[in-house]
Amino acid sequence: MATGRTHRPATRSRGIPEATVARLPLYLRALTALSERSVPTVSSEELAAAAGVNSAKLRKDFSYLGSYGTRGVGYDVEYLVYQISRELGLTQDWPIVMVGIGNLGAALANYGGFASRGFRVAALIDADPAMTGKSVAGMAVQHADDLEKIIDENGVSIGVIATPAGAAQQVCDRLVAAGVTSILNFAPTVLSVPDGVDVRKVDLSIELQILAFHEQRKAGESPVDEAEGAVGVEGPAAKVTKPAAAKNNADRKGPDGDVPAVMPA
Amino acid sequence: MATGRTHRPATRSRGIPEATVARLPLYLRALTALSERSVPTVSSEELAAAAGVNSAKLRKDFSYLGSYGTRGVGYDVEYLVYQISRELGLTQDWPIVMVGIGNLGAALANYGGFASRGFRVAALIDADPAMTGKSVAGMAVQHADDLEKIIDENGVSIGVIATPAGAAQQVCDRLVAAGVTSILNFAPTVLSVPDGVDVRKVDLSIELQILAFHEQRKAGESPVDEAEGAVGVEGPAAKVTKPAAAKNNADRKGPDGDVPAVMPA
DNA sequence: AGGTGTGAACCGGTTCACAGCG
DNA sequence: CGCTGTGAACCGGTTCACACCT
Numbered sequence: 001m002a003t004g005r006t007h008r009p010a011t012r013s014r015g016i017p018e019a020t021v022a023r024l025p026l027y028l029r030a031l032t033a034l035s036e037r038s039v040p041t042v043s044s045e046e047l048a049a050a051a052g053v054n055s056a057k058l059r060k061d062f063s064y065l066g067s068y069g070t071r072g073v074g075y076d077v078e079y080l081v082y083q084i085s086r087e088l089g090l091t092q093d094w095p096i097v098m099v100g101i102g103n104l105g106a107a108l109a110n111y112g113g114f115a116s117r118g119f120r121v122a123a124l125i126d127a128d129p130a131m132t133g134k135s136v137a138g139m140a141v142q143h144a145d146d147l148e149k150i151i152d153e154n155g156v157s158i159g160v161i162a163t164p165a166g167a168a169q170q171v172c173d174r175l176v177a178a179g180v181t182s183i184l185n186f187a188p189t190v191l192s193v194p195d196g197v198d199v200r201k202v203d204l205s206i207e208l209q210i211l212a213f214h215e216q217r218k219a220g221e222s223p224v225d226e227a228e229g230a231v232g233v234e235g236p237a238a239k240v241t242k243p244a245a246a247k248n249n250a251d252r253k254g255p256d257g258d259v260p261a262v263m264p265a
Numbered sequence: 266m267a268t269g270r271t272h273r274p275a276t277r278s279r280g281i282p283e284a285t286v287a288r289l290p291l292y293l294r295a296l297t298a299l300s301e302r303s304v305p306t307v308s309s310e311e312l313a314a315a316a317g318v319n320s321a322k323l324r325k326d327f328s329y330l331g332s333y334g335t336r337g338v339g340y341d342v343e344y345l346v347y348q349i350s351r352e353l354g355l356t357q358d359w360p361i362v363m364v365g366i367g368n369l370g371a372a373l374a375n376y377g378g379f380a381s382r383g384f385r386v387a388a389l390i391d392a393d394p395a396m397t398g399k400s401v402a403g404m405a406v407q408h409a410d411d412l413e414k415i416i417d418e419n420g421v422s423i424g425v426i427a428t429p430a431g432a433a434q435q436v437c438d439r440l441v442a443a444g445v446t447s448i449l450n451f452a453p454t455v456l457s458v459p460d461g462v463d464v465r466k467v468d469l470s471i472e473l474q475i476l477a478f479h480e481q482r483k484a485g486e487s488p489v490d491e492a493e494g495a496v497g498v499e500g501p502a503a504k505v506t507k508p509a510a511a512k513n514n515a516d517r518k519g520p521d522g523d524v525p526a527v528m529p530a
Numbered sequence: 531a532g533g534t535g536t537g538a539a540c541c542g543g544t545t546c547a548c549a550g551c552g
Numbered sequence: 553c554g555c556t557g558t559g560a561a562c563c564g565g566t567t568c569a570c571a572c573c574t
Binding site for chain 2: 535
């Protein structure tokens with residue numbers, strides 16, 4: 001998901017599909033809400049609705065964990081909360097370090113979402129000496145020089161990178177060398193890590209770009225026969241000339257009709 | 266990805282697979298970097314390495330866009346940058362609104378990643394009167410009462426939600442009613458939207474939980490036969506009793522041996 | 531020779547539909 | 553009878569391997 005050798009390929013840990021793992025937190029959240037409202041049991045249908053998936057998928061997902069439901073009744077909320085928490089490893093608590101305490105880093109540090117569910121921010125780290133000692137989210141920011149020591153002393157195995165893109169790989173290397181084996185990367189870069197280290201990335205602008213793609217398609221859906229033109233692509237005039245090579249024939253096509261407004265040169 | 270009917274199901278816009286769309290921004294970023302270094306052409310192998318995917322996948326992805334490469338040579342960097350930008354709809358610029366200017370919202374507003382690539386923050390909106398008028402990232406925060414007007418006047422079709430979970434659905438409904446058809450949701454809730462509206466979510470704590478899952482497995486890989494025990498699951502003692510129903514037999518199993526330390530009652 | 535473009539095999543994941551149990 | 557649990561069909565996406573072009 002981020003680098004050459006990143007997400008466990010064959011190692012598909014004891015049979016639970018990756019896609020299922022990714023949904024467990026969703027179920028857990030929905031179940032926690034039910035638990036707080038003291039709802040004793042839920043059907044796959046109800047829980048699925050709350051989690052935003054369909055019930056068949058949910059039942060299949062749970063079937064990988066075991067047979068935790070009661071036929072004709074549904075699932076015991078408390079019991080499931082515990083089973084999923086355990087499966088996700090949230091019955092223990094995970095000390096994490098955050099590197100890069102800028103706007104985003106500070107916001108993340110202030111975000112309560114961690115602490116609530118098994119995660120504990122063990123340290124905030126920044127390379128800027130001016131930041132050292134400053135208090136963010138009630139913790140003193142520590143200097144990057146001490147990164148290795150901090151990780152070692154706190155037994156940290158999960159790191160969050162919220163540095164500028166340019167510093168990310170370097171920080172990542174140090175984290176890994178110090179023993180971190182899971183990284184959540186907010187910097188807009190592809191991180192390269194050795195086998196056995198997991199990286200997940202969260203990228204703002206990528207998400208927006210994906211939305212823009214679909215948005216663009218929506219705009220050009222009814223107007224002309226089938227997308228193209230009508231939209232707002234307007235006149236990009238001469239922006240890029242052409243593949244350099246490729247003779248002068250009105251050669252290859254994009255899956256639509258032909259290369260659109262471009263190639264005026 | 267977020268609600269009952271969210272991500273275009275059959276509508277798979279003019280043939281480009283969703284998985285490919287999700288990677289285009291990655292390629293674009295890598296290409297932009299090459300472009301800045303004035304590299305004229307790249308092979309699929311090189312570009313794939315820079316984007317963190319394998320070359321077969323990259324070539325297949327590009328083949329959906331058209332035949333933009335030159336056999337025996339590679340791809341023209343500038344040309345590809347333009348083609349991908351156009352495909353993603355980044356040749357036009359997208360006004361977006363951000364709702365919820367707390368820690369996270371402010372951090373996002375300050376994040377440069379938008380502006381650079383076709384996105385323009387048209388307005389920052391918050392429900393707290395105390396925030397109204399305050400300057401964040403060089404813009405005055407506007408009050409939520411004006412949400413509809415702002416969206417309408419700016420022709421906004423993409424909204425970012427960074428409110429607390431409790432307010433998210435309500436804000437979402439208003440955005441949709443006002444004409445927004447793409448939403449990037451940072452609040453930890455499942456948003457319910459009508460058909461035709463896209464929602465993508467970014468959830469910090471879900472990502473961490475997924476990492477924790479894998480991390481847990483790593484720990485219990487060599488010790489005991491196969492995971493379980495050894496890890497740090499330690500003694501959750503009597504935390505949850507049992508499925509309520511289910512007789513007294515040491516009934517069903519989890520895919521491992523048996524239900525672990527739980528069910529002591 | 532070198533690297534793209536792509537049919538075909540493969541694989542993980544989703545959906546279907548129903549057997550099985552409470 | 554109701555709802556879970558799951559085999560089997562199905563489908564999107566990835567990987568392979570090679571034909572084809574420059």
